[in-house]
Amino acid sequence: MAGAASLASCFTFDDISQASARTDESDKTPVLKLIKESHAKGYDFICIPLTTPKWRERWRNMCIVPSTSIDDTQETATIEQQAEAWRKAPSFFLDEVTISRLDEAAPILVMASDWLQLDSTDDWVRHDSEIALRQEIAYASYLNVQTVILPPPRHRSHVASYARAINECLKSATYINFSIRLPIYDPAVFQPKEKESPSSHTSTSSRSTTTSPPSTPQIVMPRASTPRSLKAARAPEGELNATWEMWDVIRTICDYNTRLTLTLDLTPPLPSNAGILNRWMAEPVQHIFLPASTFIANVKGYPVLPKGTQSFVRNSMTHHPIIIMSGVNSGLHTKGGESAYAQYVRHVEKTSTAVQAAMTAGTVEHFAQGYQDYLQNPLQVYIVTSFPPTVVLTSVQPLMDNLQSITYQTFEQDPVKYRNYEEAVYHALMDWPDSDRIVICVAGAGRGPLVQRSLTAIKRSRRNAFVYAVEKNPNAFVTLQGRKQKEWGDSVQLLFGDMRHVELPELADILISELLGSFGDNELSPECLDGAMRFLKSDGISIPASYTAHLAPLSSSKLYNNARISTDLKGVETPYVVMFQNINILSGDGGGVSGRCGSKIQTCWEFEHPRKDATVDERGLPLTNSHNVRSAKLSFHIPHAGVMHGLAGYFESILYGDIGLSIHPHRKDQVSKDMLSWFPLFFPFKEPLYLPSNSELHVSIWRLTNERQVWYEWYAESFLPVFNAPSPPEHSEDASGDGSFFASASTHVAVPSPVIDAVDAFPSLERSETRRSGEESPRSTAGVIKIGQTSLHNPGGRSSWIGL
Ligand SMILES: C[S@@+](CC[C@H](N)C(=O)[O-])C[C@H]1O[C@@H](n2cnc3c(N)ncnc32)[C@H](O)[C@@H]1O
Numbered sequence: 181m182a183g184a185a186s187l188a189s190c191f192t193f194d195d196i197s198q199a200s201a202r203t204d205e206s207d208k209t210p211v212l213k214l215i216k217e218s219h220a221k222g223y224d225f226i227c228i229p230l231t232t233p234k235w236r237e238r239w240r241n242m243c244i245v246p247s248t249s250i251d252d253t254q255e256t257a258t259i260e261q262q263a264e265a266w267r268k269a270p271s272f273f274l275d276e277v278t279i280s281r282l283d284e285a286a287p288i289l290v291m292a293s294d295w296l297q298l299d300s301t302d303d304w305v306r307h308d309s310e311i312a313l314r315q316e317i318a319y320a321s322y323l324n325v326q327t328v329i330l331p332p333p334r335h336r337s338h339v340a341s342y343a344r345a346i347n348e349c350l351k352s353a354t355y356i357n358f359s360i361r362l363p364i365y366d367p368a369v370f371q372p373k374e375k376e377s378p379s380s381h382t383s384t385s386s387r388s389t390t391t392s393p394p395s396t397p398q399i400v401m402p403r404a405s406t407p408r409s410l411k412a413a414r415a416p417e418g419e420l421n422a423t424w425e426m427w428d429v430i431r432t433i434c435d436y437n438t439r440l441t442l443t444l445d446l447t448p449p450l451p452s453n454a455g456i457l458n459r460w461m462a463e464p465v466q467h468i469f470l471p472a473s474t475f476i477a478n479v480k481g482y483p484v485l486p487k488g489t490q491s492f493v494r495n496s497m498t499h500h501p502i503i504i505m506s507g508v509n510s511g512l513h514t515k516g517g518e519s520a521y522a523q524y525v526r527h528v529e530k531t532s533t534a535v536q537a538a539m540t541a542g543t544v545e546h547f548a549q550g551y552q553d554y555l556q557n558p559l560q561v562y563i564v565t566s567f568p569p570t571v572v573l574t575s576v577q578p579l580m581d582n583l584q585s586i587t588y589q590t591f592e593q594d595p596v597k598y599r600n601y602e603e604a605v606y607h608a609l610m611d612w613p614d615s616d617r618i619v620i621c622v623a624g625a626g627r628g629p630l631v632q633r634s635l636t637a638i639k640r641s642r643r644n645a646f647v648y649a650v651e652k653n654p655n656a657f658v659t660l661q662g663r664k665q666k667e668w669g670d671s672v673q674l675l676f677g678d679m680r681h682v683e684l685p686e687l688a689d690i691l692i693s694e695l696l697g698s699f700g701d702n703e704l705s706p707e708c709l710d711g712a713m714r715f716l717k718s719d720g721i722s723i724p725a726s727y728t729a730h731l732a733p734l735s736s737s738k739l740y741n742n743a744r745i746s747t748d749l750k751g752v753e754t755p756y757v758v759m760f761q762n763i764n765i766l767s768g769d770g771g772g773v774s775g776r777c778g779s780k781i782q783t784c785w786e787f788e789h790p791r792k793d794a795t796v797d798e799r800g801l802p803l804t805n806s807h808n809v810r811s812a813k814l815s816f817h818i819p820h821a822g823v824m825h826g827l828a829g830y831f832e833s834i835l836y837g838d839i840g841l842s843i844h845p846h847r848k849d850q851v852s853k854d855m856l857s858w859f860p861l862f863f864p865f866k867e868p869l870y871l872p873s874n875s876e877l878h879v880s881i882w883r884l885t886n887e888r889q890v891w892y893e894w895y896a897e898s899f900l901p902v903f904n905a906p907s908p909p910e911h912s913e914d915a916s917g918d919g920s921f922f923a924s925a926s927t928h929v930a931v932p933s934p935v936i937d938a939v940d941a942f943p944s945l946e947r948s949e950t951r952r953s954g955e956e957s958p959r960s961t962a963g964v965i966k967i968g969q970t971s972l973h974n975p976g977g978r979s980s981w982i983g984l
Pocket residue numbers: 578579582583591592623624625626627628629630650651652653656677678679680693694695696708
C-alpha cells in the first residue's frame with residue numbers, strides 16, 4: 181500500500197483569477213498554469229469550482245426575486261421570461277465557467293456550485309437548483325471531466341429530494357464519478373441554539389417575495405471552529421449521526437451506485453468517539469477534504485492535525501483517498517510554508533498501521549495485497565493460484581473435488597499454521613507414556629507437510645512413533661509416494677482413499693487433520709472426522725481437539741455491492757471468503773441498554789473430536805449426520821446507528837492443550853499471529869438492515885444437512901429497547917462472555933475524548949463492559965419493540981451448499 185493516498189490542491193475562483201496574472205503563452209490558461217505549478221509541488225490533482233461568481237449572479241437574478249422589486253411587475257415579468265428561457269435550454273456563457281478545454285479537464289476534480297440547494301425547503305429553489313446542477317453536469321460531461329464533487333445536503337427534511345436529483349445525474353452522465361462533500365457531523369450541533377429570528381423564515385422562492393438569496397450552506401464549516409473552542413462541547417449521539425444518516429438516505433435512493441462516493445470534509449474537529457467514526461470506514465470514501473484551518477500549530481509553530489483528525493486520516497489510508505488540501509498558501513501557520521501541510525500528511529500516511537503492515541513482509545496484509553474486500557466463493561478459494569490473485573472461477577467442492585498442486589503450494593506458504601501443528605504434535609507426544617510405540621495418522625495429508633512436521637516432532641520428542649498418511653486425491657498421492665521414496669522411507673505408510681472408507685492396519689493414538697474452513701466446520705471437517713474416528717483408539721488424541729464458529733454484524737457498502745453483482749439469488753445467499761478492509765463491525769461490547777446482549781463477536785457453536793455423541797453402526801460410522809446440525813441465536817448491542825450488510829464469520833481451533841489457530845480479530849495475534857491460511861467468512865444480506873443507535877440485533881444461524889449436503893441458513897431481526905415495553909422474545913443465555921477458548925488480548929476500555937464525545941442516548945446507564953453474568957442489569961425492566969427483519973437466507977441450501 182505504499183503511496184496509499186494521492187494529494188490534490190484545492191483552488192478558489194480568486195486563486196484562478198490571480199493565476200491569470202502569472203499565465204503566459206506557454207501556460208495557455210490560468211487553470212493549466214495551476215495544474216503545472218501544483219504538479220511541480222508534488223500534488224497529483226487540482227480541485228477547482230466549475231463555475232464562476234458570474235453564473236451564481238445570473239442564476240440568482242433569474243431564480244430569486246428580490247422583495248424590493250415586487251412592485252415592479254414589468255421587471256418581474258421580464259426576469260421570469262429569462263428564467264423560463266433558461267429552464268427550457270439551460271446553458272453557460274464563457275465567463276460563467278472556469279474551464280473550457282479538454283486538456284484543462286483531464287487532471288482535475290471539479291466542484292459543482294456549492295450554493296445550489298437541491299434540498300431547499302422552497303420548492304422553486306429546489307427545482308431551479310436541480311436544473312442548474314444538470315446544466316453543470318452536462319457541461320462537465322462535454323469536457324470529459326471524470327469526477328464532480330457535489331455540495332453537501334443541508335436539510336434532513338428534504339434530503340430525499342437531494343438524493344433524487346443526484347440519482348438523475350448518475351443516470352444522465354454515465355461516465356462521471358460523483359462524490360458528495362459531507363462533514364462527519366454538523367458543527368452547528370455544538371453551537372448554542374439561538375432563537376430563530378423572524379427573518380430566518382423568509383422564503384427564498386422565485387415565486388414569492390424574497391429578502392435574501394440562498395444562504396451559505398449550513399454545514400460548510402466555519403473557520404473559527406478550532407478544536408480548542410469546542411473543548412468542552414458534547415452533543416447527543418443522534419445529532420452526531422445526522423450527516424451519516426443523510427448519506428445513508430442518498431446512497432439508498434441511488435441504489436448504492438458504485439459511481440457515488442464520499443468526500444469527507446474534515447474541517448470540524450473530530451469527536452474521539454471511535455464508534456461514531458468507524459462507520460465511515462465501511463463507506464466509499466474517495467476524497468478527504470482537509471483545509472489548512474483544520475491544522476493546529478505544534479510547539480514550534482508548524483501545522484499538525486489535532487489527535488482525533490490525525491488518527492482518522494491514518495485509518496482512512498485503507499480507502500486510498502485523494503486528500504484535497506485547501507488554503508495551504510494562506511499563511512495560517514507561522515512555520516513551514518505551503519509545503520509543510522503536504523509533508524505532514526505524507527508523515528501521517530507513513531505512520532498508518534495499515535500502510536506499515538502492507539509494507540512488512542510476512543504479514544497477512546502484505547500477503548493479501550490487492551485481495552482486500554474481494555469476495556471469493558469458499559469453494560473457489562482452493563484455486564487461487566497466487567497473490568495478488570489469479571482466480572479461476574470454477575467451483576471446487578472440498579470433499580468432492582481434488583485440489584491442484586499449485587493450490588497446495590499456496591497453503592504451504594503459511595509458516596504459522598504448520599509451526600503450531602508441529603508444536604501440538606510435539607506436546608501430544610511428550611504427554612504420551614514413554615515406553616509405547618505411538619501410532620500417528622495424518623488424515624488428508626495433501627502433499628505431505630503435516631507428515632513432515634509429525635516426523636520432526638517425533639524426532640524432537642525422541643519418542644518411538646510411526647506415521648500413516650491417508651489421502652483421497654490421487655494426484656497428490658503421487659507426490660506423497662515421491663516423498664516417501666526420497667525423504668521418509670519406512671517411517672511412513674501411505675494409504676490411498678477417503679478417510680470415511682479406508683481401513684487402517686492398526687488403531688492410531690494420535691489423529692492429525694487439517695480440514696478447517698474460515699468458519700471452522702464449513703469445509704466438512706466434522707463429517708470427515710466422523711469417518712476417521714473409527715481408527716482412533718478410545719483414549720486417542722485428535723489434533724485439532726475442537727473448533728468454534730464466531731459471528732458479528734458488519735457494515736460495508738463495498739461488500740454489499742460486490743455480493744449483488746451477480747443478479748441471481750446465489751450472489752446474496754452464498755457465504756464468501758474475504759480479507760476484510762473497509763468494513764465496520766456494528767456491535768459493541770457489553771450488555772446493551774437492556775443488559776441482555778452478548779459481546780461484540782459471539783460464538784455460534786463448537787465441534788469436538790473425538791466425539792462421543794454420534795450413534796454409530798458396526799463399522800463405527802454415524803447412522804445419520806443429525807449430530808452435526810447446529811443452530812445459534814445471538815443478541816448484539818448496536819451502540820451507534822448503522823446499516824447491516826452482512827455477518828462476519830471467524831473460527832478458532834484448539835489443536836492440543838493451549839496451542840491453537842485463530843482468526844478471531846480479538847485473539848488471532850495472541851494465538852496464531854501472521855497466519856495466512858484463512859480469511860474471514862462473509863454472510864451477505866439481500867437487503868441492508870438499518871439499525872438505530874442503541875438498538876438490538878438478534879441473529880439466527882443454522883448449520884443444516886441432508887444425506888448429500890451441508891449448508892447454512894441465516895436471518896436477523898432488529899429491536900429498539902423501550903422502557904415499559906414487552907420483553908424481548910428471547911435473550912442471549914450468556915450476556916457476559918463469548919465462549920472463547922482463549923483469553924482476550926484486547927481492552928474494551930474506551931479512552932475519554934479530549935475534544936468531543938457523544939452523549940449516550942441513555943445517559944444514566946453505565947455500559948456494562950465489566951458486568952458479570954448473573955449481575956442484575958440496571959435497566960432490567962427494559963423491553964423491546966421490533967423494528968425490522970431480513971428474509972431467511974439460503975433456505976434448504978437453495979443457493980449454496982457443500983457436498984458430502
Ligand atoms: C486443506 S487440505 C490440507 C492438506 C495438508 N494436510 C496441509 O495441511 O497442507 C485437506 C486435504 O485433505 C484431503 N481430504 C479431504 N477430505 C478427505 C477425505 N474424506 N479423505 C481423505 N482425504 C481427504 C484433501 O484432498 C486435501 O488434500
